[in-house]
Amino acid sequence: MRRAWILGLLIAVLTIAPSAFSQPKLTDIQNHWARSCVESLSQKSIIRGFPNNQFRPDDPVTRSQFAAMVVNAFPDQMSAPTRAPIQFRDVPANFWAQDAIQKAYRSNFFSGFEDGTFRPNLEIPRVQALTALANGLKLKPTNEIELTNKTFADLRDIPNYAKSAIAATTERKIAVNFPNVQRLNPNRTATRGEIAAFLCQARSDTKGLISDRYLPNPERQAREIRGVWLTNIDSDVLFDQSKLSNAVNELARLNFNTLYPTVWNWGYTLYPSQVMKRDVGLAIDPRPVAAGLQNRDMLKEMITEAHQKGMAVIPWFEFGFMAPKDSELAQKHRDWWTQKRDGSTDYESAALDRVQIPVWFNPFKPEVQQFILNLVTEVVDNYDVDGIQFDDHFGLPVAFGYDDYTVNLYKQEHNGKAPPDNAKDPEWSRWRSDKLQAFLAKLFQTVKARKNKVLISLSPLDLPYAYENFLVDWDKWRQAGLIEEVIPQIYFQGQKFDDRINPNTWKTLRAARDHIPTAIGILSGLSSTPRPIDELQRQVKAVRDQGYAGMSFFFYETLWNKSPEPIDQRKSGWQSIFKQKVQRVSLVNP
Incomplete structure (x- = not known):
C-alpha cells in the first residue's frame, strides 16, 4: 500500500x-x-x-x-x-x-x-x-x-x-x-x-x-506467419537450382509466405562468403554432399524467386557458435574453443551423434563475436533479406565456459573469485546469459544501423529449458527489445499443446505473444518419421485457437516429399490449411 x-x-x-x-x-x-x-x-x-x-x-x-x-x-x-x-x-x-x-x-x-x-x-x-x-x-x-x-x-x-x-x-x-x-x-x-x-x-x-x-478492421485480410525451414540435412533442395525454384513455386502456390533457409552450419556457409574465404580459403561448403552449391549463389536465387511471389526470406544461422571439431575453421582457431570444468571440449548431443563431434566457440571472446558479426553483416549488406534468424546455438551449453578467457573475465568482475564448480550455479548461469544478451544487443544495433527493416528472429527451445541448458533467456531478451519475432521449437503432438511441458512455458509464450509476433514451431516430421496431415491440421488449428501469429514447419522435405500420404493428397491437405494467400505478421515490414 x-x-x-x-x-x-x-x-x-x-x-x-x-x-x-x-x-x-x-x-x-x-x-x-x-x-x-x-x-x-x-x-x-x-x-x-x-x-x-x-x-x-x-x-x-x-x-x-x-x-x-x-x-x-x-x-x-x-x-x-x-x-x-x-x-x-x-x-x-x-x-x-x-x-x-x-x-x-x-x-x-x-x-x-x-x-x-x-x-x-x-x-x-x-x-x-x-x-x-x-x-x-x-x-x-x-x-x-x-x-x-x-x-x-x-x-x-x-x-x-x-x-x-x-x-x-x-x-x-x-x-x-x-x-x-x-x-x-x-x-x-x-x-x-x-x-x-x-x-x-x-x-x-x-x-x-x-x-x-x-488497427483492427473487419474488412482487412488476416495476417499470419506461414513458414518452413529449408535445410541441407536429409534434403538436397538447396543443392539444385531447379529443385529450389520448383520448391519456392510450390510453396507459394500452397500459400506459404516465409522461408527460413539455413546459411551457416557444419563450419561452412551455404552462400559464397568472402568472410569465410578470407579466413579459411573456402567461400562455400566444399563437401561432396554439397557439390550443388558450387558456382552458384543459392541465397540470391531463393530471394529473387521468393520476392517475386511475395514471400519473405529470413536466413537461418543454424549453427551459431558451434562448428565441427575437424572443420577447417575450428582447427585454425583452436583458441576460440570453450571447455567444460574437466577441460573437455566435445559437445555431445543425441541429435548430432551420427556426424562429426562439434565444439563450441567461446561466445564471449571478441574474435568470435566479430566473426559472427561479420557473417551476419555480410548477408545483410549483400542480400535483400527480410530478417536473420538464430536458435539455441546462439547460446552456450551450460556445462561450458571454463576456458581461460572466460574464467579470467569472470574473475575480473568478481574481485578475483573463480567461477563455481557447479556449472548450473544460479549466479554463474545469469552472468554468462547476460553476456550473451550484451552481444545480442550489439548484433541488433549493428544490423539496424545497416538496414532497419531487417528483423531479428529467434527460434529457441522452450523456457525454462532453453535457459537452464543453453543460457538462452529469450524472454528476457524479448523484454529488452532485442528480438522482433520468436518461433519456439515446441513441436507438440496431438491436437493440443503437450501438457507435459512446463506450465511456465505457456505463460512465457502468452507474454511474448502479446508483445511481438510469436509463432509456434511445428514438426511436420523427420525423414524417418513424417507426421500425417490430419495431425498437422489439428496442430495448426490449436495454434490459431490460441491466437499465435502463425507457425513454421520443420522441415521442407516432410511437407510432402517424404510423407505417409501420396503427394497429391498431402498437398491437398496443405491447401485446406492455407486456403488463401495472406501477408505475414511482422513488426518491421509493411
Missing part, C-alpha cells in the same frame, strides 16, 4: 501538474511502436515521463492513473459533467488522484463498484480502458459493425458488456492491437504505451500516429 501511495504521488506530479516541469526527451521509447504517439502526448502535457527521462511504456496502468490521463486528454468533456459527485469509500479526500477520479466519474468515463469503492490502485485491463473511452466520449457503433473471429481471434474473451464499446472503438480506430492486429487481449492489463496509443487515436489532433497495421 505504501509503495502504491508513493507511486501515486509521483504520478500526480507527472500527470496533474504538468506545467511544473520542462519536457525532457524520453530515453526508453526510441524503438517503441508507439513512440510518435508518446512524444506527441508528452509535448502536449497529456502524459509525462519519470524523473530519469524514462516513460516505461511497458509498465501497467492503474484505474487512478488512467483517470488522471483521461482528465488531461479530454478537457472539454470534463467541463460538461453529466453526473453528480460521489464519495468513494476507498478514495479519501487527500488521495493524490481524488480530483481526477471525480472528474472522470462525473464525465461518465468511469463508474465505481457495487460496494461503493473505486479501487484506484487496481490495474486496468485493456477492455475496461476502451470501454471507459467509449462511455466518456459517448461512442456508439454507427455502422452496426459485426465483431467476428476475423476481426479478433480472441473474440470469445471479450465480455458481453463491452462488445458495443469495442465495436465503437474499433470502428473509430481507437482500439490498437500490437503486435498482432487480430488479438485484442481484452483482459490483459493495459500498459502505458498502449494507453498512450488509445488516447492518441481518440483525439482528433493526434489521430493517425499509430500505424494502420495495428
Whole structure:
C-alpha cells in the first residue's frame, strides 16, 4: 500500500501538474511502436515521463492513473459533467488522484463498484480502458459493425458488456492491437504505451500516429506467419537450382509466405562468403554432399524467386557458435574453443551423434563475436533479406565456459573469485546469459544501423529449458527489445499443446505473444518419421485457437516429399490449411 501511495504521488506530479516541469526527451521509447504517439502526448502535457527521462511504456496502468490521463486528454468533456459527485469509500479526500477520479466519474468515463469503492490502485485491463473511452466520449457503433473471429481471434474473451464499446472503438480506430492486429487481449492489463496509443487515436489532433497495421478492421485480410525451414540435412533442395525454384513455386502456390533457409552450419556457409574465404580459403561448403552449391549463389536465387511471389526470406544461422571439431575453421582457431570444468571440449548431443563431434566457440571472446558479426553483416549488406534468424546455438551449453578467457573475465568482475564448480550455479548461469544478451544487443544495433527493416528472429527451445541448458533467456531478451519475432521449437503432438511441458512455458509464450509476433514451431516430421496431415491440421488449428501469429514447419522435405500420404493428397491437405494467400505478421515490414 505504501509503495502504491508513493507511486501515486509521483504520478500526480507527472500527470496533474504538468506545467511544473520542462519536457525532457524520453530515453526508453526510441524503438517503441508507439513512440510518435508518446512524444506527441508528452509535448502536449497529456502524459509525462519519470524523473530519469524514462516513460516505461511497458509498465501497467492503474484505474487512478488512467483517470488522471483521461482528465488531461479530454478537457472539454470534463467541463460538461453529466453526473453528480460521489464519495468513494476507498478514495479519501487527500488521495493524490481524488480530483481526477471525480472528474472522470462525473464525465461518465468511469463508474465505481457495487460496494461503493473505486479501487484506484487496481490495474486496468485493456477492455475496461476502451470501454471507459467509449462511455466518456459517448461512442456508439454507427455502422452496426459485426465483431467476428476475423476481426479478433480472441473474440470469445471479450465480455458481453463491452462488445458495443469495442465495436465503437474499433470502428473509430481507437482500439490498437500490437503486435498482432487480430488479438485484442481484452483482459490483459493495459500498459502505458498502449494507453498512450488509445488516447492518441481518440483525439482528433493526434489521430493517425499509430500505424494502420495495428488497427483492427473487419474488412482487412488476416495476417499470419506461414513458414518452413529449408535445410541441407536429409534434403538436397538447396543443392539444385531447379529443385529450389520448383520448391519456392510450390510453396507459394500452397500459400506459404516465409522461408527460413539455413546459411551457416557444419563450419561452412551455404552462400559464397568472402568472410569465410578470407579466413579459411573456402567461400562455400566444399563437401561432396554439397557439390550443388558450387558456382552458384543459392541465397540470391531463393530471394529473387521468393520476392517475386511475395514471400519473405529470413536466413537461418543454424549453427551459431558451434562448428565441427575437424572443420577447417575450428582447427585454425583452436583458441576460440570453450571447455567444460574437466577441460573437455566435445559437445555431445543425441541429435548430432551420427556426424562429426562439434565444439563450441567461446561466445564471449571478441574474435568470435566479430566473426559472427561479420557473417551476419555480410548477408545483410549483400542480400535483400527480410530478417536473420538464430536458435539455441546462439547460446552456450551450460556445462561450458571454463576456458581461460572466460574464467579470467569472470574473475575480473568478481574481485578475483573463480567461477563455481557447479556449472548450473544460479549466479554463474545469469552472468554468462547476460553476456550473451550484451552481444545480442550489439548484433541488433549493428544490423539496424545497416538496414532497419531487417528483423531479428529467434527460434529457441522452450523456457525454462532453453535457459537452464543453453543460457538462452529469450524472454528476457524479448523484454529488452532485442528480438522482433520468436518461433519456439515446441513441436507438440496431438491436437493440443503437450501438457507435459512446463506450465511456465505457456505463460512465457502468452507474454511474448502479446508483445511481438510469436509463432509456434511445428514438426511436420523427420525423414524417418513424417507426421500425417490430419495431425498437422489439428496442430495448426490449436495454434490459431490460441491466437499465435502463425507457425513454421520443420522441415521442407516432410511437407510432402517424404510423407505417409501420396503427394497429391498431402498437398491437398496443405491447401485446406492455407486456403488463401495472406501477408505475414511482422513488426518491421509493411
